[in-house]
Amino acid sequence: MVFDSFIEGDINLSEERLKWAKEISHSSTKKILEKDERYFLHQALSTPCLDVLSSSNDSSIITLSGKKMFDFHGNSVHQLGYNNKYVLEKVIKQLNLLPFSPRRYTNEPAVALAEKLASLLPGDLNRSLFAPGGTLAIGMSMKLARLMTGNHRLVSMIDSFHGASIDAISAGGEEQFRRHMEPLLPGIIHISPPPSSTGSNAASEEVQLAYALRLEEIIEKEGGVGAFLSETIRNTDVQIPSIIYWKKIREICDRHGVLLILDEIPSALGRTGRMFAFEHYDIEPDILCLGKGFGAGLFPFAAMVTRDKFKETGSISLGHYTHEKSPIGCVAALSVIEFIQKENLLQKVNNDALWLENELGMLKLRFPVIGDVRGIGMLWAIELIKDSGQEGRLDTLAEKIMYNCMRRGLSFKVSKGNILQLSPPLTVTRGELSDALSILADAFAESC
Ligand SMILES: Cc1ncc(COP(=O)(O)O)c(C=O)c1O
Numbered sequence: 001m002v003f004d005s006f007i008e009g010d011i012n013l014s015e016e017r018l019k020w021a022k023e024i025s026h027s028s029t030k031k032i033l034e035k036d037e038r039y040f041l042h043q044a045l046s047t048p049c050l051d052v053l054s055s056s057n058d059s060s061i062i063t064l065s066g067k068k069m070f071d072f073h074g075n076s077v078h079q080l081g082y083n084n085k086y087v088l089e090k091v092i093k094q095l096n097l098l099p100f101s102p103r104r105y106t107n108e109p110a111v112a113l114a115e116k117l118a119s120l121l122p123g124d125l126n127r128s129l130f131a132p133g134g135t136l137a138i139g140m141s142m143k144l145a146r147l148m149t150g151n152h153r154l155v156s157m158i159d160s161f162h163g164a165s166i167d168a169i170s171a172g173g174e175e176q177f178r179r180h181m182e183p184l185l186p187g188i189i190h191i192s193p194p195p196s197s198t199g200s201n202a203a204s205e206e207v208q209l210a211y212a213l214r215l216e217e218i219i220e221k222e223g224g225v226g227a228f229l230s231e232t233i234r235n236t237d238v239q240i241p242s243i244i245y246w247k248k249i250r251e252i253c254d255r256h257g258v259l260l261i262l263d264e265i266p267s268a269l270g271r272t273g274r275m276f277a278f279e280h281y282d283i284e285p286d287i288l289c290l291g292k293g294f295g296a297g298l299f300p301f302a303a304m305v306t307r308d309k310f311k312e313t314g315s316i317s318l319g320h321y322t323h324e325k326s327p328i329g330c331v332a333a334l335s336v337i338e339f340i341q342k343e344n345l346l347q348k349v350n351n352d353a354l355w356l357e358n359e360l361g362m363l364k365l366r367f368p369v370i371g372d373v374r375g376i377g378m379l380w381a382i383e384l385i386k387d388s389g390q391e392g393r394l395d396t397l398a399e400k401i402m403y404n405c406m407r408r409g410l411s412f413k414v415s416k417g418n419i420l421q422l423s424p425p426l427t428v429t430r431g432e433l434s435d436a437l438s439i440l441a442d443a444f445a446e447s448c
Helices: 015-023 025-040 085-097 108-120 133-150 166-171 204-224 243-256 275-280 329-343 345-365 397-406 430-447
Strands: 053-057 059-065 066-070 125-131 153-157 188-191 225-231 257-261 286-288 302-307 370-376 379-384 413-415 418-421
Touching: 015 053, 085 329, 108 125, 108 302, 108 329, 125 133, 125 257, 133 166, 133 286, 133 302, 153 204, 166 370, 188 204, 188 413, 204 243, 225 418, 243 257, 243 275, 243 418, 329 345, 345 370, 345 379, 345 430, 379 397, 397 413, 397 418, 397 430
Parallel strands: 153 188, 153 225, 225 257, 257 286
Antiparallel strands: 053 059, 059 066, 125 302, 286 302, 370 379, 379 418, 413 418
16 A cells, blocks of 8 residues: 555544544444444545544534534535524525526525626626536636637646546646556646745745746747646645745746636635635736635535636536536525624634634644644644654654644644645634634644
């Protein structure tokens, strides 16, 4: 088993995981876990499951045995935490009114959501297509770029993730998803992502610029490139490019008529302290992909938003998904945006980020095994120094800390084997953040 390519999440077959599984003694939990293993197809990162969940509340998930854990992972769907009353009430009302809108019809929530997105986004980013999942939004964006530029080649990042379908794994670069899946889509060119511009390993502006210029070299030498696809800020291991990087990329795309597709499926809607992550960079994408928390954790929902000039695809269908204009998904998304605005959540996120940066900085001083702490808004990475005696990226210490946190009531995920990724709900209280950091510190003390 090759472990060093497990970038997206912690490993479900490691010794720490086996130890965790053996500790589960609650009989109903054991029965359900056994049935889960019996009836589900087993795949990497999913089976065996960690535990059985029975309910959720605000910042926490609650297991069948009654254990409550702060959820600082939430698959990036929980910007507003769990069971947000404002959203729930609106969605329940919609469920009773019109739960589904067959294709060829439209409905008020769908139009209101598309209008809302156009009002929030800059320039002429006024045209939406919705879909029941982020992967599908990525697929639609790849099709739109082919159609509008006449060029099928797409440049994306080595080690990136844009979803799990064949088109999305072709664009994505994670080996774990691509292995045994050939032939993938032709015409995808992977380039190295820029190193982070923040944190203790921050790269200089010259280095960031050199990474951007690599795109131009490829566009000029390879030819036929229609789009550049990237996350604005890499979610899984929290890589934050510099302004100079993104401005140069925008300039290169403009110069060569290449469409800039930004994947903000996990990072939009306040996660980084702005409604959209690209707002940190004073740039505009040509196509923006939204998802995850867009459906409020209630409905699988996503969007592709693009420019007015690409409004017409004639006889070509880019989406055509059954739940394309889901009134429930649209009400959920609208309510998320409304809640962020009416509660002034972006301001709260930015205040909490300053506090968190300080606290995590102190944790780093206390535990020399922490090589880097970096983050933005409610998205943070604690990167452990790799154990020099270990091959590859599997760092059992990160897992040990994670499981020790879960035993104490804090859930998050490990990415790349040595990065503890923390993405609490934007609605998390300062008290909860403080409790979570105490848990983290205790788990470090026990594990190191
Ligand atoms: C950056 C990024 N893009 C796309 C996707 C795919 O979204 P979905 O799983 O909703 O299809 C994900 C999911 O994890 C993601 O993290």
